[in-house]
Amino acid sequence: MFLGEVVGSVNVIGYGLAAIGPGLGIGYIAAAAIDASARQPELAGQSRTTMFLGIAFTEALALFGFVLAFILGG
Amino acid sequence: MFFGASGGGLHIPSTEELFSWPDFAFKGTVFGINKTVLLYFLGALIVGFLWIVGSRRQSLVPRGLQNLMEVFYGFIRNNIVIEVMGVAGLSYVPFLATLFSFIFVLNLFEITPFILFPPTSRIALPAFFAILVWVIFIVQGIRSQGAGHYFKGILFPPGVPKPIYILLTPIELISVFIVRPLTLAVRLFANMVAGHTLVTMFLIFCETTLFADSIGVKFVVIPSFIGAVGMLGFEIFVSAIQAFIFTILAAVYIGESIHGH
Numbered sequence: 001m002f003l004g005e006v007v008g009s010v011n012v013i014g015y016g017l018a019a020i021g022p023g024l025g026i027g028y029i030a031a032a033a034i035d036a037s038a039r040q041p042e043l044a045g046q047s048r049t050t051m052f053l054g055i056a057f058t059e060a061l062a063l064f065g066f067v068l069a070f071i072l073g074g
Numbered sequence: 075m076f077f078g079a080s081g082g083g084l085h086i087p088s089t090e091e092l093f094s095w096p097d098f099a100f101k102g103t104v105f106g107i108n109k110t111v112l113l114y115f116l117g118a119l120i121v122g123f124l125w126i127v128g129s130r131r132q133s134l135v136p137r138g139l140q141n142l143m144e145v146f147y148g149f150i151r152n153n154i155v156i157e158v159m160g161v162a163g164l165s166y167v168p169f170l171a172t173l174f175s176f177i178f179v180l181n182l183f184e185i186t187p188f189i190l191f192p193p194t195s196r197i198a199l200p201a202f203f204a205i206l207v208w209v210i211f212i213v214q215g216i217r218s219q220g221a222g223h224y225f226k227g228i229l230f231p232p233g234v235p236k237p238i239y240i241l242l243t244p245i246e247l248i249s250v251f252i253v254r255p256l257t258l259a260v261r262l263f264a265n266m267v268a269g270h271t272l273v274t275m276f277l278i279f280c281e282t283t284l285f286a287d288s289i290g291v292k293f294v295v296i297p298s299f300i301g302a303v304g305m306l307g308f309e310i311f312v313s314a315i316q317a318f319i320f321t322i323l324a325a326v327y328i329g330e331s332i333h334g335h
Binding site for chain 1: 089153157257260261263264265267268271315316318319322323
C-alpha cells in the first residue's frame, strides 16, 4: 500500500468540495434577508421570497455535486 | 429484499435499486408501465380532479373545494405572476397553476404512505417541463419583440463598449439558452433524488438495527427512527419549495421574454 493511495470512490471528495461554495452562499443570502427585514419590516415578505429564490439557485450547485457523485460512480 | 431481517450486515442499495422499477405491464415496449408511470397518471388524475371539480358551479362566495383551489390560484396569480411578470403575464396563470400543482402533487408522493417514491426523481419529467418552459419563453420572446430584436437584446445587450461583446455574447448565449433549462431540470431532479436517498437510508438503518442480533445495536433504532421522521417532515417542505421555485423561475423567464431584458 503506497502512502498516497486513495481507495474507494473519489466522487465523495468531489461532492464534499462542491458543498463548500453553496454553504457559504446560502449563509450570505439568509443574512442579507434578515438584515433587509430588520431595516424595513414592511418588505419582509418580498425579501423572504427573494431569499428562497437565491437559496434555490445556490443549492442547485451543491445538488449537482451530490447527484453526479452518486450517478457517475454507482 | 433487504438482509437486515435475517440479522445480516447492513445492505446499502445501489442507485439502481432505489430508483428504477421493473415494468409490470406492456413489458419490453416503449409503453411499458412501471411504478413511475403509474404515479404520473395518478398525479395527473388527482390534479385534474382538483382543478376541474373545484371550478364547477362557481359561486361568488366560494365554498368547499372551490375555496381551497381559489387559495392556490390566488397565490399563483398574485404572488407569482403579478409580482414577477406584471399584468401582461396574466394569460399564463392557468399554465403556471397547473405546473405548480402537478409538480407539488408528484413531489408529495415521496411522503405518502405505501407510495414513498417521488416520480420527479426520474429525469424524464423535470427534463420535459424544463424543455417546455424553454420553448415557451423563446416563442414568447419572438412573439412579443420580434425575432431579431429579441435575440439582439439578449446576445448583444445595449450600453456595453463594443470589444466586450467578444466575451459577453458567448457567456450570455450559454447562460440564457443552455444553462437555464438545464439547471431548471436538474434542480428539481437533484433535490428529489437527494431527499429520497436520505429517507430510504434512514429507514434502512431503522430496519437493520431493529432486527440486528446484538441488543446494543437495537438501541440505535431510536435515533434512526427520529431521523427518518425528521427527513420525511423536511421532504414536505422541500416538495413545496421546489414546486414553488420551478414555477417562479418559469414566470421570471417568460416575463423577461415579454418585457425585454
